[in-house]
Amino acid sequence: MEIKELVHKIHSCECELVLAITGGGTEAIGELLRYGGGSATLLEAIVPYSQSALDAFIGRKPEKYASARTARAMAMTAFQKAIMLQSPEQKRFEHLLGIGATCTLARNGERKERQHELHVAVQSLQNTTSYSILFLEKRDREHEEAIVSRSIINMIAISCHQDVVITDGTGLSSQERPQIKQVQAIEGISNMLLHEANSYNTLPSFVRISGQDRNTHHSHKIMFSGSFDPCHKNHLKMARIASRKYGLPVHFEISLLNVDKPPIDYISLEDRISSIKARYEPDFMGDIFVTNAPLFSEKAIIFPDSTFIVGADTMKRLFDPKYYRPGDNLYSLLEHFRTKGIDFLVFSRKGIHIEIPAEIEHIITIVSEDEYSDDGISSTQIRKLQQNK
Structure with missing residues (x-):
């Protein structure tokens, strides 16, 4: 033509x-x-x-x-x-x-x-x-x-x-x-694209992708929020330790929206979900969720009464004002987490020193290096290796 x-x-x-x-x-x-x-x-x-x-x-x-x-x-x-x-x-x-x-x-x-x-x-x-x-x-x-x-x-x-x-x-x-x-698009996901990453006019929502549907059996939940691009052995090691610590399955959550980057496209989302499914171990892993909640303050609304697994790098961003909702400050954010029953289980990252301010110590549990020692492997490194094959 x-x-x-x-x-x-x-x-x-x-x-x-x-x-x-x-x-x-x-x-x-x-x-x-x-x-x-x-x-x-x-x-x-x-x-x-x-x-x-x-x-x-x-x-x-x-x-x-x-x-x-x-x-x-x-x-x-x-x-x-x-x-x-x-x-x-x-x-x-x-x-x-x-x-x-x-x-x-x-x-x-x-x-x-x-x-x-x-x-x-x-x-x-x-x-x-x-x-x-x-x-x-x-x-x-x-x-x-x-x-x-x-x-x-x-x-x-x-x-x-x-x-x-x-x-x-x-x-x-x-x-x-x-x-x-x-x-x-996975059913229920496409409407999330109609809301910009920095728009807070819409209530956070989620879609359950797969898993054992085990979250309904426990009032308290263990949530592992991340990009999982891809999911790798250290993610599983962290989830296994958290599950053993609390005696509960760990649910994986991916936010379609990002604070300072475009939303995840459907090909990338499929790849990330597949990387979790490929490593799925039912003895300590629960459901996989996709949300439109890039901020932990929003995740707290979707998953109240939860412990969130985070790495030291995420911990540094968690209380950075850049990642607050409009009008929030440290104390309003802490009050929000308190009313929603939120705390955090923090894992070390190689080369990142963890310092916990006194104001937030009551919602932070740090996993000792005896329990978990980070070997430096990252999703970025894995992607680069895959590109060079």
């Missing part, structure tokens, strides 16, 4: 989108606007081209700038912007899209072994879609730019339910096969 016809088809559908591009492929923005009617589809186009601009856009420094993971973070941030930019009289969230594209393309003076690759992600209320391609043929920058631009347009068209083959018009060789993955 010719690009002009395809763009007209995109503009004829009901989709509205925010598009974020870095590394190359900005011709896609021009193509969407070249033939008229672009205002029906494009809410905003963003080009966070420098590393610092991209860091600011997604709220963190990515482990790798040209990666499927970074494209998904860009798409989720773009989707959140689309929610904010949609006209108040519409509010038809099911037609909104966030598009993220990041790539490494040919440039002068590059090293011979440098990989050229493209990653496009699409975030909607219903699903997360990822498209990745490693360029195998040698091409000049202009040719690669054209491939990237057309690939972005094709992904938009497919996401707008237009009949198009994903490699149509891209000029990819038969050996260059895109890796495509799509994950649908």
